[in-house]
Amino acid sequence: MATINVSKKFTAREKSYIPAILIGMKITMKRFIAGFFFRKHDTIMYPEERRNYSDRFRGAHFISVDSSKTENCTACFLCETICPAECIHIVADEREEEHNPDGVKKEKKPLSFDIDLLRCCFCGFCEEACPKDAIKMGGNYEMATSTREEAIVDLNQLKRPMNGRREMDEGKKK
Amino acid sequence: MDMDTIFPFAQLAAKIAFVVGLSLGVVPIMVWFERRGSAWMQGRVGPHRTGFFGLLQPLADVIKFFHKEDFTPRNANKFYYHLGPMMALIAPLCAMAVIPFGSKIIIDNREVVLQIAEMDAGVLFILAFAGLEVYPIILGGWASRNKYSVLGALRGSAQIVSYEISMGLSLLSMLIIYGSVNPHDMVTWQSVHWWGALMNPFGALVFFISIFAETNRAPFDIAEGDSEIAGGYHLEYGAMKFALFFMAEYVAMIMASALISTLYFGGYGILPGMQIIIDAVIAQFGFGAAGAQNTLALFQVLSLLSKIAFFMFVFVWIRWTLPRFRFDQLMDLGWKILFPLSLINLVAVTLGVYFYNS
Numbered sequence: 001m002a003t004i005n006v007s008k009k010f011t012a013r014e015k016s017y018i019p020a021i022l023i024g025m026k027i028t029m030k031r032f033i034a035g036f037f038f039r040k041h042d043t044i045m046y047p048e049e050r051r052n053y054s055d056r057f058r059g060a061h062f063i064s065v066d067s068s069k070t071e072n073c074t075a076c077f078l079c080e081t082i083c084p085a086e087c088i089h090i091v092a093d094e095r096e097e098e099h100n101p102d103g104v105k106k107e108k109k110p111l112s113f114d115i116d117l118l119r120c121c122f123c124g125f126c127e128e129a130c131p132k133d134a135i136k137m138g139g140n141y142e143m144a145t146s147t148r149e150e151a152i153v154d155l156n157q158l159k160r161p162m163n164g165r166r167e168m169d170e171g172k173k174k
Numbered sequence: 175m176d177m178d179t180i181f182p183f184a185q186l187a188a189k190i191a192f193v194v195g196l197s198l199g200v201v202p203i204m205v206w207f208e209r210r211g212s213a214w215m216q217g218r219v220g221p222h223r224t225g226f227f228g229l230l231q232p233l234a235d236v237i238k239f240f241h242k243e244d245f246t247p248r249n250a251n252k253f254y255y256h257l258g259p260m261m262a263l264i265a266p267l268c269a270m271a272v273i274p275f276g277s278k279i280i281i282d283n284r285e286v287v288l289q290i291a292e293m294d295a296g297v298l299f300i301l302a303f304a305g306l307e308v309y310p311i312i313l314g315g316w317a318s319r320n321k322y323s324v325l326g327a328l329r330g331s332a333q334i335v336s337y338e339i340s341m342g343l344s345l346l347s348m349l350i351i352y353g354s355v356n357p358h359d360m361v362t363w364q365s366v367h368w369w370g371a372l373m374n375p376f377g378a379l380v381f382f383i384s385i386f387a388e389t390n391r392a393p394f395d396i397a398e399g400d401s402e403i404a405g406g407y408h409l410e411y412g413a414m415k416f417a418l419f420f421m422a423e424y425v426a427m428i429m430a431s432a433l434i435s436t437l438y439f440g441g442y443g444i445l446p447g448m449q450i451i452i453d454a455v456i457a458q459f460g461f462g463a464a465g466a467q468n469t470l471a472l473f474q475v476l477s478l479l480s481k482i483a484f485f486m487f488v489f490v491w492i493r494w495t496l497p498r499f500r501f502d503q504l505m506d507l508g509w510k511i512l513f514p515l516s517l518i519n520l521v522a523v524t525l526g527v528y529f530y531n532s
Contacts, residue, residue: 021496028215028495035214042217 058124058137061115063155064162071159073134075110079126087119088126088135113155117143136162177282185286193270193290200486201424202232208490215494235417242413250410251317258314259408259415261306262422266429269303272296273432274357276442276474280464288442288471289358296357297349300433301342304388307426308334311390311397311407314419318410326406329501330397333387336508337394341384343516344377347523348437361441371438374523378438380516385430387508390423392493396504431485432478439481442474 013019034040044051053059063071075092093111126135138160145151206221206229213220221228246255274296276288293299308331315327348370352360364370371378387394398406408419435441444452452473456466499507 024495025491028491031215031217032211032491035217040217041213041219043219045219 053139053141055139057139057141058122058127060117060138060140060143061120061126061153061158062136062138062160062162063113063134063158064136065159069159069161071110071113071134071155072132073110073113074106074132075108075113076131078129078131079135082125082129084123084125085119085121087116089114089116110155113158115153115158117151117153118148133162181284185281185284186290189286189288189290190271193273193275194267197267197270197425197428198421200428201421202236204424204427204486204490205232205235205420207486208493211487211490212494215491239414239417244414245410245412247318247320247410249319251319254313254317255410256415258310258317259411259418259422260310261313262310262419263425265303265306265310266422266426268306269300269429270425270432272299272357273429273436274361274442275432275478276471277358277361277467279468279471283464287358288475292358294356297345297355297360297437301345304341304429304433305338307388308338310419310422314411315407320410322404323407323409325403326397326399326409329399329403330390330407333394333396333504333508334390336505337384337387337512340380340508340512340516341388343513343520344374344381344384345437347374347377347516347520348381350520350524350527357436357441361436361443364440365443369438369440369443374438374519376519377516377523378434380512380519381438382434383507383512385434386489386492387504389426389430389489391427391489393496393498394504395498396501427486427489428482431482431489434485435478435481440477441481442478444470444473444477445480448473448477 063073065071074095075090077090077092080086080088080090090113091111092108095106095109122137124137127137130136135158143151209231210220210222210228212218221231224230224234246252271290272293274287274289278285278287280286289296291299311330311334312327315323315325315330348360349355351370351373352363354360354363360370367373386392390397398408403409408416411419452470455469459465461469
């Protein structure tokens, strides 16, 4: 097999490396001056300053509630069924009349609704499967916990009024 | 006790306190600058939360170092293991003893030469202690009984020994030009003639590259290698013992900067243009002969310090500019390029000086 050597011979100037080193030093000096005198930096001061993610960002889940703080979820198990990571665990229960959201008749409610955030792959299938727009993915991306148990969130932690996804960042701040 | 008995000891103690205090006092500033400077060069912010401008960061580091477990590996050779970091710091500090940081000051009609050890063979003393810098690496690497440490120690010592040759040869060419091994004579020669770097730019370049290798700084930080050998010769050192190695690197940098300033950049010789300021100061305050000499000495110390500061900056600047060498590239550069070049340079300088003098 014929091979074509495309590598070129280095000139003496290139071989000495010194011009290249000087060019490199010029670049770092420019950055140094920009940083030192003009205080330019490409990073953000993270805890004070947060990066603005897209509205379509899929962060931590929440379960939307109605005006009377009752969850919209009807424990239909669609999200648990579609979840590829099998991180959603629902226990269904019968719903009493007075706990119907906005007076609409709903027969079931989740007794418990646990999401294991460590298993979750944030694919968003649960959100798409949900017929009631109950499970949604918010904008919160700070889900660090000190134990594994804390990463399993229950219904009370998930319930939150839905005012568009952006609200989730504010919900975090409260 | 009369003044004549106390004075020699007092002035010596004062000079030692000045040099050691300065060398160790610069370390936290350099640690801060290394971190902040690298951040600036890379478009980051760097440590800025501890104190004004992040200046207390080294202090926080030291507190952290003190609170860490003082760990000794079970199979380590205890004596050499502890000797390593001590030697790392002592060798460059000793070499600082013969660096003159000013001509002389006159206190109470007594002359004080601004150099700790006034010896004629000063440069040889520096070379001896610069050569000693290889020992902490070998001792630290071998005594901690870790394969990675030994690998780091071998690489580091091979590098230092290789580059010592080209460093020595380029230094030798300067000795031929100056005709002396006394640092004071060298500085005097340079203030009468030109700076050594202008007389022998090639030797200055080779020397400059070699001291980077001698001080184990990037791009020659082969002795350490986080990715290949898990850390290097100080892998098994923790807490203040590691901090000693860390400090030693900066003290060695100060020593190297002082050395290259003395040999090639006029040493304590005042910076160009500074004579005007000195004349103005003397004319303003009307000092006597002693006062004029003291003023001159003050500016000489300032000149040397600014030269050292410049080279310290260059050390940091180069570190964050150049990627590190591979080991074979390092050996190629040392033995196949710098060594022959410094030999040719030495011969050329020798011939030049011979024909100039005859």
